[in-house]
Amino acid sequence: MAEYAGFSRRALLGGTAAGVAVGATGGALARAAAVPAQSRPVPLGAARTEFHGPHQAGILQPQQARVQLAAFDLAPTAGRDGLRRLLRTWSQTAAALALGEPGGAHENQIALDAGPCSLTVTVGLGGSAFDKAGLAAHRPPQLAGLPAFPQDAIDRARSDGDLFLQIGADDALVAFHALRVLQQQAAGTASVRWQAAGFSRTPGATAQPRTGRNLMGQLDGTNNPRPGDPDFAARVFATGPDWLAGGSYLVFRRIRMLLDDWEQLSTDRQERFVGRRTSDGAPLSGGTENTPVDLARRNPDGTLAVPADAHIRLAAPANNGGAAMLRRGFSYADGVLPDGSPDAGLLFLAFQADPAHGFVPVQRSLSRGDGLTGFLRHEASGLYAVLPGVPAGGGYLGQSLLES
DSSP states (O other): OOBSSSOOHHHHHHHHHHHHHTTOOHHHHHHHHHSOGGGSOOOGGGOBOOSOSSSOTTSSSOOOSEEEEEEEEEOTTTHHHHHHHHHHHHHHHHHHHHTTOOSSTTOOOTTGGGOOTTOEEEEEEEHHHHHHTTOGGGOOGGGSOOOOOTTOOOOGGGSOOSEEEEEEESSHHHHHHHHHHHHHHHTTTEEEEEEEEEEOOOTTSSSSOOOOBOTTSOBOOTTOOOTTSTTHHHHHSOOOSGGGTTOEEEEEEEEEEOHHHHTTSOHHHHHHHHTBOTTTOOBTTSSOTTSOOOTTOBOTTSSBSSOTTOHHHHHOGGGTTTOOOEEOOEEEEEEEOTTSOEEEEEEEEEEESOGGGTHHHHHHHHHHHOGGGGGEEEEEEEEEEEOOOOOTTSOOTTHHHHTO
């Protein structure tokens, strides 16, 4: 279980010591010593997320401030044995890094003084990995690939891959360091195909936890399934094959936002394209951010309160056979394009039980009439089987598949 809400005793004790000793001199030290230990702030870096469990970390936990994404291609000679060795090594390393410990005997430890910072490492397999590792008979049909959608502009060089890594942390250096360690350990077995870095709101930046905003200024994630929902597991975690029990399917999309065009719109037009108020995320049908949207509600003049081309109408489970996903999107900003426009947008990540009943019907619906389509460009894509978690008693990621 993640220790993001109530830190472990070890983290609390370590954080208290750091709060008194680091950077305190003279009167500052006296003031710090006078503050009761239980009231001193715990350093953000002390937060730890448990690596072991039925599901991989990085799915259910609150979203961190930073993410590093990467996909790898297996070497032609890797085979099943090479993949097994790599996943065993990555499992040991991820467990150590989640505790704030060195990831290996020879790594440079550039982030060791920062603490674990809620680090999570989440690993998935692309459909192509099964052929390369001699596991074609075990490839689930859900990895057949995503269909092409209208308006897609997919760069295959920045898409797909045999292995996928999602590395989240509340510190950019911690996330990057973890990626470097895992990349070095893959040398000779797998090479990086593509890499992307993203960011979200830093914990503590607001007086109380709030839904994060994307670069268009909209609250993003309001309608996410919640672990307390009775159908949450059925929507998020895979029901087959047996070796994937506790795992999930992840859709990745790199979506560039045409921010120069979007920002020319009035707030009213932006809200009508989205279907929610910008100020507080409430649906245009009324209420607050978490009020269920009333798609039938009409304005006094008879027009739909939530327009027919509004994003939340077209993405609503009620309009897509109940399809839903657990989204963990991060913003990205990669400078400017040759025309001077920002190369920025959303690293869309969605966990689901089956893409054919999650992402695919929703994206088809959006591609047919979403008002936001004119302001978005889907430029990279990936589909991966997110492996089950590792039991606390031992084992490694993918063991049930690789030893079947």
